[in-house]
Amino acid sequence: MKPKTLSRSEFRRIFPLVLLTALLAGPGHLAAQEFTITIRQITADNSGGGIDAELKDVKKDLERLNYDTFLLKKTSKIKCGLGEEKTVELLGENRLVIQPQGFQEDKIRLKIKLSSADSRDRFMDGVIGIPDGGTFLIGGPSYGKEVLILVFTASH
Amino acid sequence: MNEKQLSEHEVLFQRYHDGELDDASREKVESLLAGNEKYRGSLRSYERLSALLELTAPEASDELAGRRDWEKIASGLESTGPRKSRKTTYWLGLAAAAALFIFLYYPFGTPINNETMVESIDCTYDSFLLLHPSSDGGHTIIWINDHSSVRN
Numbered sequence: 313m314k315p316k317t318l319s320r321s322e323f324r325r326i327f328p329l330v331l332l333t334a335l336l337a338g339p340g341h342l343a344a345q346e347f348t349i350t351i352r353q354i355t356a357d358n359s360g361g362g363i364d365a366e367l368k369d370v371k372k373d374l375e376r377l378n379y380d381t382f383l384l385k386k387t388s389k390i391k392c393g394l395g396e397e398k399t400v401e402l403l404g405e406n407r408l409v410i411q412p413q414g415f416q417e418d419k420i421r422l423k424i425k426l427s428s429a430d431s432r433d434r435f436m437d438g439v440i441g442i443p444d445g446g447t448f449l450i451g452g453p454s455y456g457k458e459v460l461i462l463v464f465t466a467s468h
Numbered sequence: 469m470n471e472k473q474l475s476e477h478e479v480l481f482q483r484y485h486d487g488e489l490d491d492a493s494r495e496k497v498e499s500l501l502a503g504n505e506k507y508r509g510s511l512r513s514y515e516r517l518s519a520l521l522e523l524t525a526p527e528a529s530d531e532l533a534g535r536r537d538w539e540k541i542a543s544g545l546e547s548t549g550p551r552k553s554r555k556t557t558y559w560l561g562l563a564a565a566a567a568l569f570i571f572l573y574y575p576f577g578t579p580i581n582n583e584t585m586v587e588s589i590d591c592t593y594d595s596f597l598l599l600h601p602s603s604d605g606g607h608t609i610i611w612i613n614d615h616s617s618v619r620n
Contacts, residue, residue, distance in 0.1 A: 331569075372605055373606045438591075438610070440585070447584075451610075
């Protein structure tokens with residue numbers, strides 16, 4: 313069966329309606345979207361090992377810290393819906409809970425809770441606004457004789 | 469039969485009388501005249517009026533022809549008028565929608581800020597530091613001082 317094609321006049325009648333729908337649905341499309349958050353877990357110490365070749369995109373950042381050895385230990389890629397909470401078990405029994413909270417000023421709002429392995433009373437809870445595809449780091453929790461550094465990259 | 473149709477036919481009859489029609493139009497007029505007494509009456513009235521004008525004021529005949537031209541122009545404008553108006557409304561609507569789309573999705577006036585923003589931090593570790601990206605690039609770093617960690 314041959315599909316029915318729109319005549320020019322039908323198209324002219326329908327097109328503004330389609331355009332209006334697209335405009336109105338614009339901000340709403342985020343609700344259906346998924347956020348991808350990549351978390352790289354790095355350990356840092358002063359054993360003179362240098363910076364892992366896979367970390368060259370954050371080399372400048374790592375060089376600002378008081379360590380000389382940075383090793384990429386684990387990479388987790390998490391897909392989260394808007395408002396959806398995901399828990400990531402980190403090295404050294406540290407725990408991370410992330411929750412995308414939508415957009416503000418073109419940035420992905422990410423709620424993050426990082427808690428310590430040895431005491432659940434010690435935590436860092438915050439909301440970060442990150443550009444789409446942007447990166448930020450959280451470092452410092454202990455991991456044995458080393459410290460743990462997390463590199464977050466978020467996109468939608 | 470409506471007035472508009474009659475008026476259109478009258479214009480045709482006038483042009484027929486003045487010998488301005490091509491063969492096809494002339495045949496059409498003749499068939500109309502053959503089938504309708506009212507049309508024939510209309511043509512006769514026009515012939516009489518034309519003859520009278522020719523007799524009393526030859527220059528008025530030209531004036532009549534001129535008036536007929538204006539009527540044709542007005543009739544053309546009337547038939548295309550609403551369509552043009554709809555077209556204008558359509559394009560204006562489309563332009564407004566496009567402007568709204570650009571305004572919503574491409575806020576030209578607002579500079580794009582690629583920096584990470586820390587909206588809030590609640591920290592029960594010993595302390596924390598916020599390191600902004602250095603001037604030559606880099607990323608925001610939240611550094612937690614966890615005294616249980618061992619520093620060499």
